[in-house]
Amino acid sequence: MREFVAGLPKVELHVHHVGSASPVTVAELAARHESDSPVPADPQELAEYFAFTDFEHFLRVYLSVVNLIRDAEDVRALTWGVARDLAGQNVRYAELTVTPWSSVRQGIPAEAFCEAIEDARLAAARELNLSLAWCFDIPGEATLNSGEKTLDIALRQRPAGLVSFGIGGAEVARSPYRDIFAAARAAGLHIAPHAGETTSAAEVWDAIRLLRAERIGHGIRAVEDPSLVAFLAENRIPLEISPTSNLCTRAVPSIADHPLAELVAAGVPVSINSDDPSMFSTTLIDEYVLAGQMLDLDKAGLADLARAAVRQSFAGDWEKSIILREIDEYCTSLDAGFISG
Numbered sequence: 001m002r003e004f005v006a007g008l009p010k011v012e013l014h015v016h017h018v019g020s021a022s023p024v025t026v027a028e029l030a031a032r033h034e035s036d037s038p039v040p041a042d043p044q045e046l047a048e049y050f051a052f053t054d055f056e057h058f059l060r061v062y063l064s065v066v067n068l069i070r071d072a073e074d075v076r077a078l079t080w081g082v083a084r085d086l087a088g089q090n091v092r093y094a095e096l097t098v099t100p101w102s103s104v105r106q107g108i109p110a111e112a113f114c115e116a117i118e119d120a121r122l123a124a125a126r127e128l129n130l131s132l133a134w135c136f137d138i139p140g141e142a143t144l145n146s147g148e149k150t151l152d153i154a155l156r157q158r159p160a161g162l163v164s165f166g167i168g169g170a171e172v173a174r175s176p177y178r179d180i181f182a183a184a185r186a187a188g189l190h191i192a193p194h195a196g197e198t199t200s201a202a203e204v205w206d207a208i209r210l211l212r213a214e215r216i217g218h219g220i221r222a223v224e225d226p227s228l229v230a231f232l233a234e235n236r237i238p239l240e241i242s243p244t245s246n247l248c249t250r251a252v253p254s255i256a257d258h259p260l261a262e263l264v265a266a267g268v269p270v271s272i273n274s275d276d277p278s279m280f281s282t283t284l285i286d287e288y289v290l291a292g293q294m295l296d297l298d299k300a301g302l303a304d305l306a307r308a309a310v311r312q313s314f315a316g317d318w319e320k321s322i323i324l325r326e327i328d329e330y331c332t333s334l335d336a337g338f339i340s341g
């Protein structure tokens with residue numbers, strides 16, 4: 001099954017820029033900035049550093065790695081490393097969540113930040129057969145000002161790969177961000193906020209009603225409200241599910257307690273994602289294998305998971321059709337019985 005998933009063309013809809021930095025990349029950055037950084041410069045020590053006790057601890061560690069990104073060269077190296085790792089898993093398209101304001105407030109000019117990620121995006125398309133897209137993310141642990149700054153960067157710079165707008169980090173009240181998301185939506189950006197990971201189903205409702213979410217990052221607390229589950233299923237609002245992430249941040253006490261199967265049984269659209277793979281010692285391949293076990297899927301079912309993610313993506317119709325055809329061709333090359341739809 002793992003071999004099948006490894007070769008399966010896939011898309012990734014919920015993966016963070018900094019959280020995808022390989023241990024080698026993080027260690028190199030830590031070595032460059034070791035005089036004022038708590039992050040270990042030894043890749044082996046990073047495993048212990050990335051052992052999280054709860055979601056708040058995860059946020060503190062995550063921000064310590066964010067602080068290692070000091071200039072445009074760091075940004076470009078980080079982005080290229082992420083692209084290389086994704087392409088190595090046969091990912092064809094990825095919507096990478098980037099938080100530009102975290103870098104800009106550390107002194108990297110917005111234009112230089114966007115030029116760095118765009119340079120890596122074009123190189124990935126040219127050299128890796130990987131299409132990258134950006135979700136500009138408001139750091140949820142910051143202030144309303146960070147939302148305004150993130151929107152300003154998005155609208156003034158408008159890098160070619162930018163497709164969506166979101167908010168992550170701690171699940172703070174979403175109502176103050178309503179106008180910011182309305183402006184992003186009016187500018188043609190898709191809306192994909194995090195919600196309902198560590199708090200409650202009410203946060204998912206707020207993301208839908210206040211921010212007009214088209215997709216929800218995580219959203220696993222939706223299972224606590226049957227009316228919300230029914231709404232998500234009826235209105236085809238997908239959840240971006242990352243099982244290992246939810247376990248590592250203690251959003252669920254065990255994989256056995258994860259609501260993925262219950263959500264799928266209720267008809268809620270889902271995609272499978274890796275979130276912060278390096279920090280959680282996972283990969284998209286690992287997450288597909290795990291989801292297959294959780295949902296008792298055969299190879300045809302795993303291929304359908306991949307197809308669902310393609311259809312839920314913000315890629316253009318032409319790009320979707322290409323990846324869907326690649327999935328069909330891959331399955332056909334192995335066994336015509338794998339084709340489902």
